[in-house]
Amino acid sequence: MACALIVRTVFRSSCVGEVMRAKSSSNLGKACNRMIWNDCPKFAKREGRIWKEDVPKPGNGRSFRRIVHYPEEYTVQPLNVTNLAGRDPVTGRVVAKGIGGGIKHKYHWIAWIREGPKEGEPLEERVIQIMDDGCRTAKIALVAGGDELKYILATENMKAGDIIKTSAHIPRIPVRGNEGDAYPLGALPMGTRVNCIERFPGQGGRYVHAAGTFATVIRHVGDRVIVQMPTKHELSFSQECMAVIGRLSNVMHNKTPIGSPQRLRELGYRPRSGLWQRKSGRHGRKIRPLPPVRVLDKPPPERPEPIVLSLPEQ
Amino acid sequence: MRLTTVLCKQHIGRMFKYHWRIQSKRIPVDTKAESEIQARGIPVYEPNDIIEEHRQLVQVTTAKPLVPKPIPRDLTHPLYHERICHMYRDHNVLLKGLDQGKILTKTVEIKTGLPVEIENLLGVHCLPDQDILVQRCILKSHVFDAMQVKLPKIRDPQRPAWNFPRGYGITDKRRTITCVALPYLIYNLLSPKLIQLCEFACGNSTDAVLGRAVVQDETVFVPFEKDGDLIQLELTVNFMLNSAAPLPLYADADEVQGTQDIPLPDLYPIKHTITLEKENIYQIRNVFPVLKGSKFPYIHTAIFHCNETEVKNIYETPVTEEQVQGRTLLKSFAVAAAHAQQRFGVNVKDLPEPITVQCVQTDGRLFHFAVFQLNTLDLDGTEGKKNIFWMLPRIPLFTSCMYVKGRPLLEGYNSEVFSRLLAFCSNGLPS
Numbered sequence: 001m002a003c004a005l006i007v008r009t010v011f012r013s014s015c016v017g018e019v020m021r022a023k024s025s026s027n028l029g030k031a032c033n034r035m036i037w038n039d040c041p042k043f044a045k046r047e048g049r050i051w052k053e054d055v056p057k058p059g060n061g062r063s064f065r066r067i068v069h070y071p072e073e074y075t076v077q078p079l080n081v082t083n084l085a086g087r088d089p090v091t092g093r094v095v096a097k098g099i100g101g102g103i104k105h106k107y108h109w110i111a112w113i114r115e116g117p118k119e120g121e122p123l124e125e126r127v128i129q130i131m132d133d134g135c136r137t138a139k140i141a142l143v144a145g146g147d148e149l150k151y152i153l154a155t156e157n158m159k160a161g162d163i164i165k166t167s168a169h170i171p172r173i174p175v176r177g178n179e180g181d182a183y184p185l186g187a188l189p190m191g192t193r194v195n196c197i198e199r200f201p202g203q204g205g206r207y208v209h210a211a212g213t214f215a216t217v218i219r220h221v222g223d224r225v226i227v228q229m230p231t232k233h234e235l236s237f238s239q240e241c242m243a244v245i246g247r248l249s250n251v252m253h254n255k256t257p258i259g260s261p262q263r264l265r266e267l268g269y270r271p272r273s274g275l276w277q278r279k280s281g282r283h284g285r286k287i288r289p290l291p292p293v294r295v296l297d298k299p300p301p302e303r304p305e306p307i308v309l310s311l312p313e314q
Numbered sequence: 315m316r317l318t319t320v321l322c323k324q325h326i327g328r329m330f331k332y333h334w335r336i337q338s339k340r341i342p343v344d345t346k347a348e349s350e351i352q353a354r355g356i357p358v359y360e361p362n363d364i365i366e367e368h369r370q371l372v373q374v375t376t377a378k379p380l381v382p383k384p385i386p387r388d389l390t391h392p393l394y395h396e397r398i399c400h401m402y403r404d405h406n407v408l409l410k411g412l413d414q415g416k417i418l419t420k421t422v423e424i425k426t427g428l429p430v431e432i433e434n435l436l437g438v439h440c441l442p443d444q445d446i447l448v449q450r451c452i453l454k455s456h457v458f459d460a461m462q463v464k465l466p467k468i469r470d471p472q473r474p475a476w477n478f479p480r481g482y483g484i485t486d487k488r489r490t491i492t493c494v495a496l497p498y499l500i501y502n503l504l505s506p507k508l509i510q511l512c513e514f515a516c517g518n519s520t521d522a523v524l525g526r527a528v529v530q531d532e533t534v535f536v537p538f539e540k541d542g543d544l545i546q547l548e549l550t551v552n553f554m555l556n557s558a559a560p561l562p563l564y565a566d567a568d569e570v571q572g573t574q575d576i577p578l579p580d581l582y583p584i585k586h587t588i589t590l591e592k593e594n595i596y597q598i599r600n601v602f603p604v605l606k607g608s609k610f611p612y613i614h615t616a617i618f619h620c621n622e623t624e625v626k627n628i629y630e631t632p633v634t635e636e637q638v639q640g641r642t643l644l645k646s647f648a649v650a651a652a653h654a655q656q657r658f659g660v661n662v663k664d665l666p667e668p669i670t671v672q673c674v675q676t677d678g679r680l681f682h683f684a685v686f687q688l689n690t691l692d693l694d695g696t697e698g699k700k701n702i703f704w705m706l707p708r709i710p711l712f713t714s715c716m717y718v719k720g721r722p723l724l725e726g727y728n729s730e731v732f733s734r735l736l737a738f739c740s741n742g743l744p745s
Contacts, residue, residue: 075628076628076629077628077629077630078629078630103474103475106630124582124583125583126583126584128409129629129631131629131631134474142629144409144583144584144588145583145584146583146584146585146588147584147585147587147588147590147592148588149409149588149589149628149629163583266474266475303341304341304342306339306340306341307339307340307341307342308338308339309338309339309340310338311334311338
């Protein structure tokens, strides 16, 4: 097949010399390359691609496990995903090691923003069902209010039939809420366990999503609320940041052993080396004093898009 | 002899390329020049507006494609309406099941179980070798049917990683069609076959065959207003027996008046239109499949299929018993209401005479028997006269029917189901 291609291209070219070279075995590769480049640019070899392309670094909130195909409007229909196996979808290079395989789960789109009335009676919704979601550790709750359905993260004792409340009002006297209720941090008394905390007001729950975790409201300082995260770090939020009361469901998650290497594969992880890695941080951290309270006062400015200059190739 | 000189030069092409890769991306620094210039009244343009070549596109007419392009479903669609219509179709399921169905159709249950008159019909008619015929019918639809197609994947929630061998066989749709032919043993496949059987059973009276007409796989369209919402039901009736005389009423005028005091279920904080499909592109239609002036204008018994692969919750968890019951209610309402709108006019509210329908919903194994009496089409609010629904819980026709070790096996046959079906079909015949 390849030979046929070469011969055809060779005979089409006007240069006799090339024909001669193509015949000798030593120059065959070179001639082949050149002819393919000229005649079929589709097959052009991507020269030196290793350093030509930008491979992203892991972290910065990007997931290299899967792409979720979100529709334009919110829906409770489980969404299709494309599994990435730790690869960057643009370059196809491995970014996050140790990810790959496993059961393919559909993604349940969680409604992160809990919107409630600024004043007056809180908004009430009913929990329809508590479900498992393969894409996260905590359980999820299907919630209905009005003629809309949505998913939220299920708290520890949430069950079907419960009424959950949402309010954006900050009263003078703190609210004693029930599990699953969403209130601004400023409305909650000290010592309340919360999850799904907004980083900045109106952006949707961002902190504390994992199974069995909770943050604790430590103290109110002016119009800011200081919350202890599951890492024991203390963050200072605006008092208007919404948070959901209660500890997240699937409490036994971190106490449940994976069980077998095969089960690890089912969860979408590739085999580990088992080697003692002193420096990688995999086997625990050094105990250090906690950092000072981190104040989240305003969203970081958006980084401007770089202008990409292009030089047409000659 | 040396042909070339050694230049001792480094190949710096790569260095240039690497340098260009870094330097080609520049983040512009805001010099505030723009605001400064604007402040001095000098107009500022986007560079691309001036540099870019502006091309005029010329409209070219081409031959029309053989298959016309589908009309885009957006604001320009000829059927686009400002007002949202809530659609309920065959694949839809009501979130709160029967309770939600009761609110939507303004229906109450005045007693549990079916009306006494229908219970009394049990066992009045029967076939010689009835159970053997029915069992043969079940085996035919579930085992002996020659269909061999790929069946849906099986998943075990306890062992999510386990891949079951892919099954081939009879689809649930085909099963229901053939199994419901029992009355068609009263006409030909289970709704056709079971019904055929029922007609054999009632064969001593010529009315069973001559006094009935059959409608198969037709769609009814019923639009109505409910508390300011526009709702349209578009539902398929898989099998419908029509008769020359209407069924008797099972609730008299007093009982109908009595429904005013029975409260409807409370769904708070959920609205009754939840999980109905909200659409802007729709056509409001009143359709009842039997033409006006037909010899057999009255609905006698309607049979609906409920296949697992077609009827699904939008959030993909299994359909519950409550939801199946709600589906029966909405389907029987749709049939009765379409009939009423044809008989008494599209805008009829309080029916001059109530309409009774017998309904069966089945997936080929579980049968849901119900009777519906339509008293009013004034569905606003919760006060006033209401419609009436009688029903039984779902009854299994058998426990399992499949090949076991290569042999066809029917287990746990329940003769009650066919007797009930027979009672429904023989209703209105002289005994």
